[in-house]
Amino acid sequence: MRTGTVYTETVIYSAPEAFVNEVPYQTAIVALDGGGKVTGRIVGDRVQIDDRVVEVEERDGVPFFQRK
Amino acid sequence: MRDVAVIGVGKTSFGAFPDRDLRSLAVEAGEKALKNGHVAPSQIESFYLGNFAGPSFVGQNHLAPYVSTALGIQGVPATRIEAACASSGSAFFHGWSEVASGVNDIVMVAGVEKMTSQTTARVSQILAEAGDCSGEMRAGNTFASLFAMIARRHMHDFGTKKEHLSAVAVKNHANGALNPDAHMRKVITLEQALNAKPIAEPLNLYDCSLISDGAAAAILVPLERAREFTDKPVRVLGIAQASDYVALDQKDDITTFPAVRRAGEKAYRMAGVSPKDIQFAELHDCFTIAEIIATEDLGFVARGEGGPYAFEGRTARTGERPVNTSGGLKAKGHPVGATGVGQIFDLVQQIRCEAGGRQIPRHSLGLAQNLGGSGATCVVTILGAA
Numbered sequence: 001m002r003t004g005t006v007y008t009e010t011v012i013y014s015a016p017e018a019f020v021n022e023v024p025y026q027t028a029i030v031a032l033d034g035g036g037k038v039t040g041r042i043v044g045d046r047v048q049i050d051d052r053v054v055e056v057e058e059r060d061g062v063p064f065f066q067r068k
Numbered sequence: 069m070r071d072v073a074v075i076g077v078g079k080t081s082f083g084a085f086p087d088r089d090l091r092s093l094a095v096e097a098g099e100k101a102l103k104n105g106h107v108a109p110s111q112i113e114s115f116y117l118g119n120f121a122g123p124s125f126v127g128q129n130h131l132a133p134y135v136s137t138a139l140g141i142q143g144v145p146a147t148r149i150e151a152a153c154a155s156s157g158s159a160f161f162h163g164w165s166e167v168a169s170g171v172n173d174i175v176m177v178a179g180v181e182k183m184t185s186q187t188t189a190r191v192s193q194i195l196a197e198a199g200d201c202s203g204e205m206r207a208g209n210t211f212a213s214l215f216a217m218i219a220r221r222h223m224h225d226f227g228t229k230k231e232h233l234s235a236v237a238v239k240n241h242a243n244g245a246l247n248p249d250a251h252m253r254k255v256i257t258l259e260q261a262l263n264a265k266p267i268a269e270p271l272n273l274y275d276c277s278l279i280s281d282g283a284a285a286a287i288l289v290p291l292e293r294a295r296e297f298t299d300k301p302v303r304v305l306g307i308a309q310a311s312d313y314v315a316l317d318q319k320d321d322i323t324t325f326p327a328v329r330r331a332g333e334k335a336y337r338m339a340g341v342s343p344k345d346i347q348f349a350e351l352h353d354c355f356t357i358a359e360i361i362a363t364e365d366l367g368f369v370a371r372g373e374g375g376p377y378a379f380e381g382r383t384a385r386t387g388e389r390p391v392n393t394s395g396g397l398k399a400k401g402h403p404v405g406a407t408g409v410g411q412i413f414d415l416v417q418q419i420r421c422e423a424g425g426r427q428i429p430r431h432s433l434g435l436a437q438n439l440g441g442s443g444a445t446c447v448v449t450i451l452g453a454a
Binding site: 007012013015016017020041061 | 189190193204206210216
């Protein structure tokens with residue numbers, strides 16, 4: 001699974017229609033160790049900028065990361 | 069290329085108007101601009117309409133002739149421009165280029181959005197379509213959350229504080245309270261701004277612009293003909309549009325908007341001015357962090373200094389370079405497709421000394437910056453007394 005470092009993150013309280021039942025949830029842009037950045041969701045503990053994360057699954061094309 | 073002038077402007081109030089439809093708002097703004105510029109509908113040679121999401125918000129497409137014919141403008145090119153929140157800034161750029169190039173002499177540019185008939189969750193969904201729907205938005209982001217991520221990184225890299233963001237909201241609300249056409253005429257304190265309900269951390273309710281209905285319009289002619297119509301023409305000294313990635317994660321550095329820098333540099337060059345010459349500005353404060361970054365990208369201050377610049381009151385109405393004397397998107401309101409031309413309206417009011425209680429003493433050279441999405445489109449316009 002891909003690993004990387006949190007480049008930036010936020011916790012969302014006001015969601016678009018399709019996600020209103022999931023608030024609050026965290027999204028992040030992750031700088032991947034292999035290069036490039038990807039936007040995904042964070043599961044488990046909240047993360048901060050510079051935290052190391054690992055991809056734990058992909059749902060509907062969206063990578064889900066967890067603190068490493 | 070010919071010099072171009074704005075001869076007439078018109079605008080509806082911005083707000084929530086359950087009894088008004090999209091077309092009636094656009095027609096009100098257009099008729100006011102015609103009257104203000106002493107122009108008859110039959111004289112308009114081309115019509116541009118900025119609109120982001122009429123089809124999604126109100127179920128109507130083919131909007132340009134839908135509006136122009138209701139204004140009595142018949143037979144001429146009627147073109148809709150969509151560039152997210154920069155739709156009518158871009159429409160203004162295209163209208164200007166027609167006049168500057170000599171294709172047409174008398175061009176109307178309008179912008180309109182009717183948003184408040186939808187729920188906030190639905191509005192967020194529709195606005196999200198201005199982001200990358202195959203990536204960042206699929207993960208559950210909103211525009212607020214994209215700008216929240218920008219704010220987080222700006223805070224990390226430059227030490228920008230939540231108080232700096234909130235200072236922008238306090239300032240723009242203070243200005244909006246003096247604007248009779250503003251959506252929210254409410255003064256707020258720094259404490260209120262700091263403690264509002266969270267939307268996407270670190271942004272709260274007062275860091276976000278409003279969901280509004282509204283329209284604005286302007287009429288452009290060659291400068292050499294401007295005095296046939298008005299004794300108060302306003303000159304377009306510089307204008308440029310630039311573009312960048314739609315998805316935030318494709319950018320190397322999300323704390324700066326290359327499209328803003330590029331459009332700003334080109335507009336400054338065309339006008340023959342530098343950032344220090346700009347006396348006042350209407351900047352795209354869709355979120356408080358966006359105004360802070362705009363002051364940096366446009367060269368008003370150095371990278372990373374936008375937070376303290378706002379917090380110290382230097383962009384206040386009484387400061388060295390007032391920003392958003394209209395109240396900005398934050399308090400005046402943000403009917404997205406109308407915002408770009410709305411900013412032009414506000415610059416013209418200040419330059420003509422018609423801004424009432426918001427009038428500032430140094431008002432002969434102003435800049436408008438209209439941003440689309442999280443920075444994929446930017447239009448910068450510099451206006452001055454003719």
